[in-house]
Amino acid sequence: MSKYWIYFKYRLVFFLFLLIPLSYIHAQGDAKKKIIKLISYNVYWGMKQxxxxxxxxxxxxIRKQDPDILALQEMNGFTAGIYEFAPEGANPKNLRKLAESYGHPYCVIVREPSTDGSVTFPVAITSKYPIVNVHRVLDNNIHGYIEAEIEGYHFIVTHFHPFSSEKRGYEVDQILATIQSKPSNDKWLFMGDLNSVSPLDKSAYKDNKLRNFIREDRKKRPYNLNLGKDNELDYTIQQKILDFGFIDALRLFHPEFEATAPTKLFYDQSKSPVRYDYLYVSGNMKKDLIKCDVIKDEFTDLYSDHYPVVLYFNN
Structure with missing residues (x-):
């Protein structure tokens, strides 16, 4: 056997030896990938129905849906449930107990029920995974918002003002300023009932049914200031989010209009189809997205005035 053949053989063995651990590491990396399922749902007065x-x-x-993370709006009457026993005479709805019943050991609510009995429409988030670096923000927000991290992702869960376009502008500016203050490579998910229309849906509202409904409703409820200064639909709130670089996940997968209200229950802000529920992601997450849908089934038809939005993405 020539010395050249021996040299070649040993080089080949050495090369194959290098390939084995590399392929193993690659396989291990793939095994660590997982799909995260996120649902955002306005449940109507603490799932009153x-x-x-x-x-x-x-x-x-929820158990049948089996989300990894659940963002909730209008969790009226719910307490965080951090204490084993409620005060004597109290009858709060326990968020922790509810979350544990569908397999989520971690939960956060933006505030406890008001002691004076007023309705505050708090937002909440529950998860299979630890919720860390939590910030509950109530200042300058009618319903507040939660900022938190789960599995390395940054979440904003909120519910914008239902009757003032101007105040929604303040709320969105505050959230975007918060995000702007953080590292630019962070991955964000921004969701909730944002009570406003998107410029991506303009064609769905060109019949002016929504605009006319709001104009008529203002005669009965003068505090309904949902139109812009020109007495037309106000697209500026959602435009700010899009201009910031966020991706409207539902629109990405459904180029045609997908309404999130009304359900078969009812909806007091429109009689025609409307989309007020959004699930936005930062631009650096686009390649991770798998699909996004509105969940319409026998339960969601009748148990809230909004339909939930679901997003699947690769972690």
């Missing part, structure tokens, strides 16, 4: 004990009907629906 579910009169079962401990909201068992709602919990059953």
């Amino acid at each position: 579910d009169s079962t004990k401990d909201k068992s009907k709602f919990a059953e629906w």
